[in-house]
Amino acid sequence: xxxxxxxxxxxxxxxxxxxxxxxxxxxxxxxxxxxxxxxxxxxxxxxxxxxxxxxxxxxxxxxxxxxxxxxxxxxxxxxxxxxxxxxxxxxxxxxx
Numbered sequence: 422x423x424x425x426x427x428x429x430x431x432x433x434x435x436x437x438x439x440x441x442x443x444x445x446x447x448x449x450x451x452x453x454x455x456x457x458x459x460x461x462x463x464x465x466x467x468x469x470x471x472x473x474x475x476x477x478x479x480x481x482x483x484x485x486x487x488x489x490x491x492x493x494x495x496x497x498x499x500x501x502x503x504x505x506x507x508x509x510x511x512x513x514x515x516x517x
Contacts, residue, residue, distance in 0.1 A: 502509040
């Protein structure tokens with residue numbers, strides 16, 4: 422029974438450990454063919470191409486416009502409250 426089980430295991434399972442049936446191949450083995458050298462990737466020149474993507478420029482413009490509107494709103498709020506005699510804590514960037 423043991424020899425039959427051993428024969429089946431040898432048939433379906435590969436040998437393991439240091440006692441392998443076939444010698445292991447190593448990358449430095451002289452029997453392996455040398456790997457082909459990949460050519461370097463072509464250099465893409467930036468001449469004539471935008472350095473910043475258009476959506477980034479648009480986002481920055483919209484952000485600057487929103488900041489400008491917010492600061493204007495703060496100034497107007499401070500002016501209206503000043504006419505009523507109330508003090509309004511104005512952020513430093515508005516007071517400039």
